Structures are given as C-alpha cells and as structure tokens.
Amino acid sequence: MLQQSRILSFQQHIPCSTRWNSKFDAVKRLLEFGDNIGLICEELGKPKLKQVEVDFLEEYVTVMEPLAVVLGQLQGDKHCCY
Helix, strand or coil: CCEECCCCCCCEECCCCCCCCCHHHHHHHHHHHHHHHHHHHHHHHCCCHHHHHHHHHHHHHHHHHHHHHHHHHHHHCCCCCH
C-alpha cells in the first residue's frame, strides 16, 4: 500500500501484515529522504524523529537488507527452482 506525500511528491510504502518485509521497505524508503524527515513528520502532525531514532532506523536497514534480499530471491516466481 502506498501513501502520497504532498511535500516530496513521492509515494511512501505503508507496512501491512501480509508482507513480511513491508516494514523494511517503508523504513528504507523513508530514509532515502533523510533531510526531509522532519517536514514529513510535521505534515503528518507527528513528533519529529530524534537523531538517535534516525540512527536506529539506519542500522535496522543495514542489518536487515541482506536478509530481505535473500528472502526476496527465495520467494521469487521467475528465478526460483527446486
């Protein structure tokens, strides 16, 4: 599921319960606009993220990315074989 942002003119991924990696995808997409995270929080009426919280999300993406890539390949339809 995607949500359009009026500030950055991009669609943000919204985590859902049916896709295991949707939270990873949403966090990774959000961090692509690191300098504008404060504006996004402000537009949504949410408190701004502290630097330690942004650092945590960056570490989360660093640690989880290899797992996300491998699991994405294993559940693929085109290049998967027994």
